[in-house]
Amino acid sequence: MKYVIIGGDAAGMSAAMQIKRGGDEHDEIVTLERGEYYSYGQCGLPYVLSGQVESTDDVIARPVEVFRDKYGIDARIHHEVTQLDYENKTVSGVQTDTGEPFQVEYDQLLIATGVSPVQPDWEGLDLNGIISMKYIPDTKEIKGYIDNYQPKTVTIVGGGFIGLELAENIKEIGIDVRIIQRGNQLMNPFDEDMAELIHEEAKRKGVELVFNESVQSFKGQEYVDTVITDKNEYETDMVLINVGVKPNTDMVSDDFHLGPKGEIIVNAYMETNIDDVYAAGDCASHYHRVKQLNDFVPLGTTANKQGMIAGMNMIGHNRAFQGIVGTSILKFFDLDIGRTGLSEKEAKQLNIPYDSVKVETNAIAGYYEKGQNVTVKIVFDKGSKRLLGGQVIGVMGVDKRIDVLATALYHNMTTEDLLNLDLAYAPPYNGVWDPIQQAARRTL
Known part of the structure; x- marks a missing residue:
């Protein structure tokens, strides 16, 4: 079996390694990357500018040589795919370093091309700097x-x-x-x-x-x-x-089902509507468990999961992607900023009858150390009290609270369920009522 993967980063290489581990030893895996770097953490790049991450080399998980020499993957760089022929099962394009055309046949294909920055048509955009x-x-x-x-x-x-x-x-x-x-x-x-x-x-x-x-x-x-x-x-x-990103899906034809932002629509098994063609990661749709709709939330965590699941399904190990709840976190100077699920704005857009509660409190026991403030906002269904989303901003403990709320969303928990959770407590870590439980109490 010959597997061809377009894209050499999170989703693509997660799939490639899954095929390598679980497929037949005689399988051929070809990966086509238009750039020169494989498998690196884009989220770490801003920290290179301040020196907190010493070099761009430090964000590379595995250089391309590792995939070639250790795992026997035909990992190619400077290969930009421009056309898919899914009737004859070929992909073609150009080698960006030489200008030479190429064509590769496949039995099964994964599109994992990621996203590119949106470039508005502004005058003067070509100026240096x-x-x-x-x-x-x-x-x-x-x-x-x-x-x-x-x-x-x-x-x-x-x-x-x-x-x-x-x-x-x-x-x-x-x-x-x-x-x-x-x-x-x-x-x-x-x-x-x-x-x-x-x-x-x-x-x-x-x-x-x-x-x-x-x-x-x-x-x-x-x-x-x-x-x-x-x-x-x-x-x-x-x-x-940095005004947004767009999926790299220009090479796909109108025969593919695409979402409103150009993302390739996939089912739970990462299959597109074209036989033997899969898509995963930032260029694909992401099923949102709270919205119960396909969404487009490009994140490295999701890309790695979808890539792994695509690889499993390509070798016949049926595994369904369970969806996202839209969880993210950011460090901004002294603040940690996290969210998951729906905001009030999103609940309103979806015509969900919602209510919200916000509390500002200490992230830990107030007598242990004051000033460790955290603000928690939860959004919930007005009738059933089912949790719809949460936002947490503070100087410590934000990641813990967001992950608890994300887990609660995954399991369709109510605000009363939040209140019943047995969460860890000791003065250096929490008060007897966790801030998210303080918020939940106000919903009853």
Whole structure:
């Protein structure tokens, strides 16, 4: 059996290793990666800028040579797939380093091409010093520009996860940071009242926030020196753009079922609507257990799970993907910022009758150490009291609370069920009533 996998990162290589471990020893596995790096942690890249992660090499889990030499996988780099012929079972494209065309036959195919940064059609985008952050080469370019040109002010367009991580790490090395956000808050997945806590932290750390302005263009001779919005002009020495991502699915035909953002729709077994073609990771749909709908929430954790499950199903070991609940966490200066499930905004969009409760309290026993504050917000169904989502922001213990709430969402628990949980308690870790249970008490 010949397995071809397009994409050499989380989903693709999780699938490849699953096939290698569980398939036949005579199986052939070919992986096609358009870049030159395999299997690395993109989430660690912003921390290279501040030196908290020493080098981009440190985020590489396995170099391509390991897959070739140790595991016998035909792992190719600089192979960009541009066309699929699923009737004749071939993929074709171009070798980006030589310009040579290639074609590979397959028995089963996995599309694990990930996402790319959205690049708006802004005038001046080709000026030096304007960079989008996604891949290892981007990180090297940003670091090289900072080292060579010593910018005093960096403007970040977009206040999402990567934008905030960039803001923190660039501020840490003594550069002034401005964030321009088209809407009225940072971190759109959070409700406005919780986002205010993030705004306060940004201002406390000296990050300039610009809301409700849309970038229109950039000015400069050879290097960017001005950002122009629909309302103002801002002097800057560098611009980092992070306004969203789009699935890398340009090579698939109209015969594939695609979602609203261009993601490939898959079933629980990672199968597409085309025979013997699977998709997994950031380029695929992700079933949301709370929404009970297909969603698009590209995260490394999900990509690794979906890749593993795709690999198992490709070799005949039936395994269904159980879905996501939309869990994420972020460090932003002294704050930890976590969420899972639905926000109020999402519940409203889905026409779910909801209510919410928010508590601000100490993350641990108040008499043990004061000032370790945490804010917990839970969203729940108004009638059944079934938990719909949670947001937690604080200086400690956020990861614990978010993971408890994510587990509760997975099991369709109610706020009363939350109250009944037997959670760990000792003064250095908690109060006798955990903050999420304090919130749950207010729902009864």
